[in-house]
Amino acid sequence: MTGSDNTTPPVVLDEHRGMASQKETDARRHRSEVEADQAALRRSRAELEKFLFAAPAADWPDAAAPDARDPRLKHLIEDATADLNRLIGRIAGPGA
Numbered sequence: 001m002t003g004s005d006n007t008t009p010p011v012v013l014d015e016h017r018g019m020a021s022q023k024e025t026d027a028r029r030h031r032s033e034v035e036a037d038q039a040a041l042r043r044s045r046a047e048l049e050k051f052l053f054a055a056p057a058a059d060w061p062d063a064a065a066p067d068a069r070d071p072r073l074k075h076l077i078e079d080a081t082a083d084l085n086r087l088i089g090r091i092a093g094p095g096a
Helices: 018-052 071-092
Strands: none
Touching: none
16 A cells, blocks of 8 residues: 555445354444443442432331342341341340
8 A cells, every 4th residue: 555545435344244243243242232231220220329328227127128129138138127126125135
Protein backbone atom coordinates (compact mmCIF):
# COMPACT_ATOMS: atom_id res chain seq x y z
CA MET A 1 0.00 0.00 0.00
CA THR A 2 1.58 3.24 -1.08
CA GLY A 3 0.54 6.66 0.13
CA SER A 4 -2.59 7.30 2.12
CA ASP A 5 -5.55 5.91 0.23
CA ASN A 6 -8.56 6.70 2.46
CA THR A 7 -11.09 6.15 -0.31
CA THR A 8 -11.13 2.34 0.06
CA PRO A 9 -14.01 1.26 2.33
CA PRO A 10 -13.12 -0.95 5.31
CA VAL A 11 -13.52 -4.68 4.92
CA VAL A 12 -16.41 -6.19 6.87
CA LEU A 13 -14.96 -9.42 8.14
CA ASP A 14 -18.32 -11.01 8.96
CA GLU A 15 -19.09 -11.19 5.23
CA HIS A 16 -16.08 -13.43 4.67
CA ARG A 17 -16.99 -16.03 7.30
CA GLY A 18 -19.31 -18.96 7.00
CA MET A 19 -22.87 -18.78 8.36
CA ALA A 20 -22.07 -20.98 11.37
CA SER A 21 -19.12 -18.78 12.30
CA GLN A 22 -21.26 -15.65 11.95
CA LYS A 23 -23.92 -17.15 14.21
CA GLU A 24 -21.29 -18.10 16.82
CA THR A 25 -19.87 -14.58 16.71
CA ASP A 26 -23.35 -13.06 17.07
CA ALA A 27 -24.10 -15.39 20.01
CA ARG A 28 -20.83 -14.38 21.76
CA ARG A 29 -21.59 -10.71 21.23
CA HIS A 30 -25.13 -11.14 22.52
CA ARG A 31 -23.96 -13.15 25.55
CA SER A 32 -21.40 -10.53 26.51
CA GLU A 33 -24.03 -7.77 26.13
CA VAL A 34 -26.42 -9.72 28.37
CA GLU A 35 -23.68 -10.32 30.96
CA ALA A 36 -22.82 -6.61 30.95
CA ASP A 37 -26.50 -5.71 31.37
CA GLN A 38 -26.87 -8.16 34.26
CA ALA A 39 -23.80 -6.75 35.99
CA ALA A 40 -25.18 -3.22 35.59
CA LEU A 41 -28.53 -4.33 37.00
CA ARG A 42 -26.86 -5.98 40.00
CA ARG A 43 -24.91 -2.77 40.71
CA SER A 44 -28.07 -0.67 40.35
CA ARG A 45 -30.04 -3.00 42.62
CA ALA A 46 -27.32 -2.94 45.28
CA GLU A 47 -27.22 0.85 45.11
CA LEU A 48 -31.01 1.11 45.38
CA GLU A 49 -31.20 -1.35 48.28
CA LYS A 50 -28.50 0.58 50.10
CA PHE A 51 -30.74 3.66 50.09
CA LEU A 52 -34.10 1.92 50.56
CA PHE A 53 -33.00 -0.11 53.55
CA ALA A 54 -30.83 2.51 55.21
CA ALA A 55 -33.45 3.27 57.89
CA PRO A 56 -33.35 1.07 61.00
CA ALA A 57 -35.83 -1.79 61.16
CA ALA A 58 -38.67 -1.71 63.68
CA ASP A 59 -38.53 -5.47 64.41
CA TRP A 60 -36.86 -8.70 63.24
CA PRO A 61 -39.24 -9.49 60.36
CA ASP A 62 -38.91 -5.91 59.16
CA ALA A 63 -35.13 -6.28 59.18
CA ALA A 64 -35.43 -9.27 56.86
CA ALA A 65 -38.12 -7.78 54.60
CA PRO A 66 -35.94 -7.42 51.47
CA ASP A 67 -35.56 -11.20 51.26
CA ALA A 68 -39.08 -12.07 52.41
CA ARG A 69 -40.40 -12.29 48.85
CA ASP A 70 -38.81 -15.72 48.37
CA PRO A 71 -40.89 -18.35 50.24
CA ARG A 72 -37.78 -20.39 51.17
CA LEU A 73 -36.06 -17.35 52.64
CA LYS A 74 -39.27 -16.26 54.35
CA HIS A 75 -39.45 -19.64 56.08
CA LEU A 76 -35.79 -19.38 57.15
CA ILE A 77 -36.38 -15.85 58.45
CA GLU A 78 -39.43 -16.96 60.43
CA ASP A 79 -37.46 -19.86 61.94
CA ALA A 80 -34.51 -17.61 62.80
CA THR A 81 -36.84 -15.02 64.35
CA ALA A 82 -38.51 -17.71 66.46
CA ASP A 83 -35.10 -18.99 67.60
CA LEU A 84 -33.94 -15.48 68.51
CA ASN A 85 -37.12 -14.76 70.45
CA ARG A 86 -36.77 -18.08 72.29
CA LEU A 87 -33.13 -17.37 73.16
CA ILE A 88 -33.90 -13.82 74.24
CA GLY A 89 -36.61 -15.23 76.52
CA ARG A 90 -34.05 -17.59 78.11
CA ILE A 91 -31.59 -14.75 78.74
CA ALA A 92 -34.21 -12.39 80.11
CA GLY A 93 -35.65 -15.09 82.33
CA PRO A 94 -39.20 -16.36 82.66
CA GLY A 95 -40.59 -13.27 84.39
CA ALA A 96 -39.23 -10.68 81.93
